[in-house]
Amino acid sequence: MRIRDGRAEWYRNRWVRSSSISDQLGEPGHGRAITGPDFGPNVHVIGHAGRTFALVEDLLRPYELGYELDTVGPCDLGRTEDGFSVNAHAKHDPHTGELHAVAFYSGLDYVKHIVVDPDGSTIQATDIPVPGRPYMHDFALTERFVVVYDLPVTFGAAAPASGRWIPYVWNPEHPPRIGVLPRSGGPIRWFEVSPCFVGHTLNAYDDGASIVIDVIRFGPGFEPADIGGNRPMVDRWTIDLDTGKVDERRIDDRPQDFPRVNESLVSRPHRYGYTAASSLYAAHEPRATFTNALIKHDFATGRSEAHQFAHDAAAGEAVFVPSAGATAEDDGYLMSFVHSPERGAADLVILSAQDVSGDPLARIHLPGRVPLGFHGSWLTD
Ligand SMILES: [Fe+2]
Numbered sequence: 001m002r003i004r005d006g007r008a009e010w011y012r013n014r015w016v017r018s019s020s021i022s023d024q025l026g027e028p029g030h031g032r033a034i035t036g037p038d039f040g041p042n043v044h045v046i047g048h049a050g051r052t053f054a055l056v057e058d059l060l061r062p063y064e065l066g067y068e069l070d071t072v073g074p075c076d077l078g079r080t081e082d083g084f085s086v087n088a089h090a091k092h093d094p095h096t097g098e099l100h101a102v103a104f105y106s107g108l109d110y111v112k113h114i115v116v117d118p119d120g121s122t123i124q125a126t127d128i129p130v131p132g133r134p135y136m137h138d139f140a141l142t143e144r145f146v147v148v149y150d151l152p153v154t155f156g157a158a159a160p161a162s163g164r165w166i167p168y169v170w171n172p173e174h175p176p177r178i179g180v181l182p183r184s185g186g187p188i189r190w191f192e193v194s195p196c197f198v199g200h201t202l203n204a205y206d207d208g209a210s211i212v213i214d215v216i217r218f219g220p221g222f223e224p225a226d227i228g229g230n231r232p233m234v235d236r237w238t239i240d241l242d243t244g245k246v247d248e249r250r251i252d253d254r255p256q257d258f259p260r261v262n263e264s265l266v267s268r269p270h271r272y273g274y275t276a277a278s279s280l281y282a283a284h285e286p287r288a289t290f291t292n293a294l295i296k297h298d299f300a301t302g303r304s305e306a307h308q309f310a311h312d313a314a315a316g317e318a319v320f321v322p323s324a325g326a327t328a329e330d331d332g333y334l335m336s337f338v339h340s341p342e343r344g345a346a347d348l349v350i351l352s353a354q355d356v357s358g359d360p361l362a363r364i365h366l367p368g369r370v371p372l373g374f375h376g377s378w379l380t381d
Contacts (some may be wrong), residue, residue, distance in 0.1 A: 008364045017372035031073010033343035043088035044375040049120035057087040057103045068120035078114040089138040094264045102139040106155035140213045141267040146181045153197045166224040197222040202259035202273040211239040231255040258317035273297045296356040305356045312343040315338040321378045337370045
């Protein structure tokens, strides 16, 4: 969606042309041919160094996209000699302009912290030994540290054969722990947590001798192939670097995911965060009335405010976009693709982040459905 001067100028939806997609569409390939797996990068779309990238995870390549979502081709964003690239939950440090990622591959007993400089040209990479093949979809970044989640959802070679569509399973034999790696160098330090799986980080920051991390946490027994079977909730982890203990606190026990924050505060203290309550997670829920909402959390007061959409609305992840000249953290807009059951098509809904439960500031009616996706970005032109 392109928005300018109070108008929605266009909406566009394109397959990323991996070699397989190009073949199926009878088109010539886009960019250079690559060896090895070449699946669609379907998890996130970000901007970096004035370019647009579609990202995935494992050893699969990012793809670069053009201004109107045409596929430029597979690319080397954060590429290392052993085949890692910047993966889906890469994070910008808004103070340095660097792009940080923690990349994993189920075939290796280490993961890699990758830093790409602001112009995208050079990288630094640090190996972190992590045996046991855990699934590391996301990580946390603070001003001083990188935090990795070594949790008991691990690669199960038998999973695809058993018909599971994700080859990772709950593994009670894998001790749950989180690792704190200093950004300035030095060894990683590990901290025990209770059995769980963390899919997404809302944000994290340093607080004296502590690290505060707000996460979306699934309870014990989480199976990625049965994502509606275990309720994701908002938790706060506070790592005490002096005592070596992690305080684990529930912030909101209603099922929700897709956390976002004002991106100028990634890795620095935040007060507000935004999540989406999806009907995906309500399949097994007695409280199924709480779905299809966008939620604003105030971590200072412990209060939250929700914008409830219609039954079957399927609210997607909201992106926070600051107002021009904003000084308050929540002075800005929440934008999300939300299905309109009445029209049988999607709207781009724009809420005021300072009045989340109020009427939308705008609803942009799209001509069709927007397939449910994962993550995306607002890129200022
Ligand atoms: Fe994700």
